[in-house]
Amino acid sequence: MAGKILIIGACGQIGTELTLKLRDLYGNDQVVASDIREGSEELMSSGPFEAADATDATRIEALIDQYNISEVYLMAAMLSATAEKAPMKAWNLNMDSLFHILNFAKDKKIEKVFWPSSIAVFGPTTPKNDTPQTTIMEPSTVYGISKQTGERWCEYFHDKYGVDVRSLRYPGIISYKTLPGGGTTDYAIEIFHEALKNKAYTSFLAEDTGLPMMYMDDAIKATVDIMEAPSEKIKVRSSYNLSALSFTPKVLAEAIQKEIPEFKISYEPDFRQKIADSWPSSIDDSQARVDWQWKHDFDMQSLVKEMLAGVSEQLKTTK
Numbered sequence: 001m002a003g004k005i006l007i008i009g010a011c012g013q014i015g016t017e018l019t020l021k022l023r024d025l026y027g028n029d030q031v032v033a034s035d036i037r038e039g040s041e042e043l044m045s046s047g048p049f050e051a052a053d054a055t056d057a058t059r060i061e062a063l064i065d066q067y068n069i070s071e072v073y074l075m076a077a078m079l080s081a082t083a084e085k086a087p088m089k090a091w092n093l094n095m096d097s098l099f100h101i102l103n104f105a106k107d108k109k110i111e112k113v114f115w116p117s118s119i120a121v122f123g124p125t126t127p128k129n130d131t132p133q134t135t136i137m138e139p140s141t142v143y144g145i146s147k148q149t150g151e152r153w154c155e156y157f158h159d160k161y162g163v164d165v166r167s168l169r170y171p172g173i174i175s176y177k178t179l180p181g182g183g184t185t186d187y188a189i190e191i192f193h194e195a196l197k198n199k200a201y202t203s204f205l206a207e208d209t210g211l212p213m214m215y216m217d218d219a220i221k222a223t224v225d226i227m228e229a230p231s232e233k234i235k236v237r238s239s240y241n242l243s244a245l246s247f248t249p250k251v252l253a254e255a256i257q258k259e260i261p262e263f264k265i266s267y268e269p270d271f272r273q274k275i276a277d278s279w280p281s282s283i284d285d286s287q288a289r290v291d292w293q294w295k296h297d298f299d300m301q302s303l304v305k306e307m308l309a310g311v312s313e314q315l316k317t318t319k
């Protein structure tokens with residue numbers, strides 16, 4: 001790598017674990033974390049941190065110059081449920097931050113960009129099962145519209161200006177180190193905290209709502225793999241479908257009950273149900289598997305075991 005890595009939105013759910021992984025791989029000083037707020041103790045103490053607003057182009061450019069940045073991972077975004085409450089704010093954050101980075105890459109200030117897309121790019125008219133890489137996309141959420149638009153711009157900047165931008169359509173990502181902020185798939189994380197604390201959980205999605213999901217370690221592996229793959233292997237410059245698991249709240253609850261038999265689940269769907277209903281239940285990611293040999297490691301029961309162990313460890317230390 002010619003220069004250092006900058007992670008924008010490094011203190012969020014995925015940003016935190018991605019930063020730690022990249023510091024492990026390339027050295028602590030090589031990976032600069034930035035966010036509008038400070039992050040976990042581990043993140044803050046393991047390498048450089050800079051306070052920065054992802055929409056402030058001048059500040060981001062100053063960081064690129066100061067640290068001799070060659071790669072940017074733009075992880076800052078407003079997620080689906082929160083974005084519905086503040087549509088214009090979400091649009092501005094999700095789009096402005098992307099345009100700044102794509103333009104820096106176009107002007108050769110940086111060499112490579114990672115930008116996450118999401119299953120939210122799909123909508124109610126998309127085939128629901130085994131959703132193909134290329135299909136009908138009519139997203140009905142602000143978040144989905146911003147991710148779909150972002151995908152089009154990524155492809156445009158690649159085709160027109162040769163920008164080396166790489167992207168994944170993340171499913172719901174399940175982890176315990178840092179809580180997610182305002183997603184529709186968040187129930188699949190809350191459930192573990194409540195199962196351990198109260199042996200009961202009320203799901204905001206109905207029992208039979210199937211959604212694509214993935215354990216954090218697999219999401220991080222996919223992100224590192226796509227960024228390390230030789231450029232000619234990356235055939236899709238909008239964003240790749242990415243898949244590991246697909247389950248409903250009921251099936252997840254049953255998997256938790258195998259470990260905690262007294263655990264009880266009830267259902268009180270709220271406004272997030274409509275968002276979930278507009279998304280696919282399962283994703284066909286064969287193109288990622290062929291192009292850059294993507295492969296997931298975690299199945300349902302290993303995810304449940306890891307989550308229960310991780311969350312209970314955390315509960316012990318926060319007592």
Ligand code: AKB
Pocket residue numbers: 079080081117118119120143170171172173182183184185186
């Ligand atoms: C959300 O629920 O908004 C996110 C996503 C699927 O992109 N987790």
